[in-house]
Amino acid sequence: MNSSQLIGITTFTYLFSTILYAALFIFKTKRLGPVATVFTLIAFLIQTAGIGLRWLESYQMGVGRAPLTNMYESVVFFAWTIILIYLIIEWKFKTRIIGAFAVPFAFLAMAYASFASGITKEIVPLVPALQSNWLIAHVVTCFIGYAAFTVAAGLGIMYLIKNTSETRQSTNDSTLLGSLPPLKVLDDITHKTMIFGFLWLSIGIITGAIWANSAWGTYWSWDPKETWSLITWFIYAITLHARYTRGWGGTRIAWLAIFGFISVIFTYYGVNFLLAGLHSYGSN
Amino acid sequence: MKNRNPIWDFFASVKLALFTLFFLSTTSIIGTIIPQKETTQQYIEKYGEATANLFQILSITPDMYSSAWFLSLLSLLCLNLIVCSLDRFPGVWRQIKADNLNTPLSRLEKMDPQRRWQLDNPPESTAIALKTALKTSGWKTEERKLDNALLLFAQKGGMTRTGVYIVHASILVIFAGAIIGSILGFKGSIMLPETKTTDKAYAFGTNSPIDLGFEIRCDRFNIEFYDNGMPKSYRSQLVILENGKVVKEKAIVVNDPLSYKGITFYQSSYEPYPEFLITITNKKTGLSETAIIPYQQQRNLEKNDLRFGIINAEAQGQSVSRIKIWLSDDKGEPSLFWLDDGEQVTVERAQNNFTVSAKQMYATGLQVAKDPGVWTVYTGCALMIIGLIVAFFMSHQRIWLYIREETDGKSSILMAGNANKNKAGFEKTFQALTQTMNKV
Numbered sequence: 001m002n003s004s005q006l007i008g009i010t011t012f013t014y015l016f017s018t019i020l021y022a023a024l025f026i027f028k029t030k031r032l033g034p035v036a037t038v039f040t041l042i043a044f045l046i047q048t049a050g051i052g053l054r055w056l057e058s059y060q061m062g063v064g065r066a067p068l069t070n071m072y073e074s075v076v077f078f079a080w081t082i083i084l085i086y087l088i089i090e091w092k093f094k095t096r097i098i099g100a101f102a103v104p105f106a107f108l109a110m111a112y113a114s115f116a117s118g119i120t121k122e123i124v125p126l127v128p129a130l131q132s133n134w135l136i137a138h139v140v141t142c143f144i145g146y147a148a149f150t151v152a153a154g155l156g157i158m159y160l161i162k163n164t165s166e167t168r169q170s171t172n173d174s175t176l177l178g179s180l181p182p183l184k185v186l187d188d189i190t191h192k193t194m195i196f197g198f199l200w201l202s203i204g205i206i207t208g209a210i211w212a213n214s215a216w217g218t219y220w221s222w223d224p225k226e227t228w229s230l231i232t233w234f235i236y237a238i239t240l241h242a243r244y245t246r247g248w249g250g251t252r253i254a255w256l257a258i259f260g261f262i263s264v265i266f267t268y269y270g271v272n273f274l275l276a277g278l279h280s281y282g283s284n
Numbered sequence: 285m286k287n288r289n290p291i292w293d294f295f296a297s298v299k300l301a302l303f304t305l306f307f308l309s310t311t312s313i314i315g316t317i318i319p320q321k322e323t324t325q326q327y328i329e330k331y332g333e334a335t336a337n338l339f340q341i342l343s344i345t346p347d348m349y350s351s352a353w354f355l356s357l358l359s360l361l362c363l364n365l366i367v368c369s370l371d372r373f374p375g376v377w378r379q380i381k382a383d384n385l386n387t388p389l390s391r392l393e394k395m396d397p398q399r400r401w402q403l404d405n406p407p408e409s410t411a412i413a414l415k416t417a418l419k420t421s422g423w424k425t426e427e428r429k430l431d432n433a434l435l436l437f438a439q440k441g442g443m444t445r446t447g448v449y450i451v452h453a454s455i456l457v458i459f460a461g462a463i464i465g466s467i468l469g470f471k472g473s474i475m476l477p478e479t480k481t482t483d484k485a486y487a488f489g490t491n492s493p494i495d496l497g498f499e500i501r502c503d504r505f506n507i508e509f510y511d512n513g514m515p516k517s518y519r520s521q522l523v524i525l526e527n528g529k530v531v532k533e534k535a536i537v538v539n540d541p542l543s544y545k546g547i548t549f550y551q552s553s554y555e556p557y558p559e560f561l562i563t564i565t566n567k568k569t570g571l572s573e574t575a576i577i578p579y580q581q582q583r584n585l586e587k588n589d590l591r592f593g594i595i596n597a598e599a600q601g602q603s604v605s606r607i608k609i610w611l612s613d614d615k616g617e618p619s620l621f622w623l624d625d626g627e628q629v630t631v632e633r634a635q636n637n638f639t640v641s642a643k644q645m646y647a648t649g650l651q652v653a654k655d656p657g658v659w660t661v662y663t664g665c666a667l668m669i670i671g672l673i674v675a676f677f678m679s680h681q682r683i684w685l686y687i688r689e690e691t692d693g694k695s696s697i698l699m700a701g702n703a704n705k706n707k708a709g710f711e712k713t714f715q716a717l718t719q720t721m722n723k724v
């Protein structure tokens with residue numbers, strides 16, 4: 001058994017978790033609840049073992065580095081953090097339906113990591129610029145933030161779905177969406193998750209700046225990746241202020257959670273592929 | 285009430301903050317799509333003369349993020365922050381320093397959470413018991429005697445109300461650090477060949493020379509590779525000299541720079557030369573000589589009375605891996621031998637032995653930065669994180685106990701409290717406290 005196999009298994013177990021949570025949501029079979037939780041927990045442990053094993057393997061190869069330094073590894077860590085945050089929310093707020101909106105993101109991330117072309121899974125050694133503990137701190141903190149924003153977006157989507165249905169029909173406790181937590185609770189969890197993400201994104205940007213300064217003597221150079229992380233940070237700062245000082249809530253915050261998530265994805269993925277592509281295209 | 289000045293109000297408003305942040309985010313996108321810091325010629329090739337011109341007029345190129353309009357937006361954000369904080373902070377400070385024993389009963393009665401119960405003892409002894417109970421839970425109490433009643437008050441985390449202001453101030457501190465760096469600092473680079481010394485760096489952009497105020501020499505540069513051929517480390521052995529004397533030495537690698545007198549040297553690139561660096565030491569006399577010699581040329585070392593040359597070399601890409609040396613002291617046949625790049629070998633001659641080391645010559649590319657604002661920026665960053673934790677996760681919790689003397693010598697108690705954040709968490713704390721109180 002090697003780490004790639006363990007991580008590969010995780011992809012399918014998260015798919016299965018997704019199905020379980022979706023079934024729980026659609027058929028409202030209460031008995032499925034603990035099954036979904038236990039299953040997700042097992043998948044999470046398998047993934048943890050996979051990441052740990054990959055770390056060990058890198059030492060056996062004489063490369064010796066934390067498994068957090070390329071696209072594949074960061075996506076895997078991203079999925080891992082989404083599940084961790086989701087499980088904490090499930091435990092703290094005693095609600096399982098959120099799983100139907102959070103776990104799919106982890107599955108999608110894992111599917112992307114496993115099947116997308118152009119993502120290498122090999123353990124390659126680190127080029128000199130990447131040999132820094134600040135880099136590890138930077139990746140870990142950024143991805144905790146990104147994962148929290150992903151869960152917040154899932155919650156935002158739930159909020160919007162529930163909200164449209166509530167305005168359409170007055171009492172619907174028997175329907176599909178009746179099983180969703182009350183709007184007020186959703187709004188509250190969304191906000192708390194965003195706050196959590198904002199703190200980590202802030203630390204992520206700061207550790208990134210420290211890393212850049214130790215490598216190049218410039219803590220901020222407005223390169224597209226840095227700039228997009230700042231744009232994302234601004235979007236969440238706007239959201240916090242709009243809520244806290246202007247009393248925004250409900251649908252507007254739900255939309256901002258989704259909007260912020262799009263910016264996260266762009267920071268993380270778009271900058272690497274779209275803008276880099278644009279640049280090389282332009283210079284041809 | 286202070287008289288409201290509309291201009292002040294404008295700059296103190298959160299609406300302006302939302303507007304500025306929104307504007308900053310949207311305009312920031314432009315510079316990530318249109319590449320920055322290229323030459324006018326490059327822009328014209330990419331976008332055509334007319335568009336390139338327009339970009340230049342709008343200061344989108346070559347460096348949007350230091351254009352006047354972008355810096356104005358950042359300044360507006362700072363001004364907004366300053367005015368907003370000046371506007372609100374005094375009120376917050378009054379809340380922190382408030383005399384909570386002055387809180388009227390009518391307000392306590394409206395608070396949520398609250399609880400009422402009765403005890404058989406008179407207020408004085410009840411108060412003592414309640415105070416002890418509070419103290420064991422970490423609450424320090426104050427008290428005041430009122431007509432027929434006693435008011436106890438305890439609070440935690442009053443100062444946490446400043447959290448938001450720490451965050452806002454931290455942004456100003458970071459900007460201050462950035463300004464200090466841009467006024468008093470510089471960024472430049474040096475391409476320094478091995479064994480050579482310089483006292484100048486060249487500024488980014490303008491390429492104008494900058495006096496370092498001391499000299500820097502690179503004794504050696506080398507690259508290590510992993511087994512798969514990827515670079516593992518770039519290392520420069522640097523020496524700082526003042527008035528010809530060595531004052532500091534360090535081998536730098538990427539991520540581990542050398543600092544001297546506020547100027548920091550970062551390993552950033554290298555350039556291989558088609559020349560070789562050879563050191564030959566006479567084992568008998570100890571005399572050592574170093575020479576820079578091009579490929580396939582003969583060279584005399586006067587003091588050692590030697591002639592030598594590089595007659596062959598093997599390379600991977602631009603990096604030499606093995607070197608073949610020809611060496612003669614005219615005593616017997618010339619020596620011919622291979623050695624690895626950077627290796628040292630002993631050559632035995634008829635009458636003497638020599639140690640010979642040879643390596644390809646490189647120039648090390650250093651980035652040179654002086655930024656006296658960095659520590660200010662880092663202080664701001666630390667403040668921001670502390671402020672965020674305080675603002676998000678800590679709250680100001682207050683508890684009042686109003687103990688009224690009843691006609692029969694008993695006392696009735698009203699316990700009320702509030703918190704400015706995390707009301708659910710406070711309610712739990714409050715419930716737990718009432719439990720301990722009940723045991724009194």
Ligand code: HEM
Binds near residue numbers: 296297301
């Ligand atoms: C990027 C810049 C900014 C950041 C990171 C930031 C951060 C924060 C944070 C974390 C909070 C606490 C929110 C909460 O507890 O949920 C907050 C509150 C607040 N911010 Fe900002 N802020 C920024 C800019 C501004 C600006 C420019 C203003 C100017 C008006 C402003 C005005 C306020 C106000 C009035 C509050 C509420 C304070 C209170 O009454 O407790 N912020 N800010």
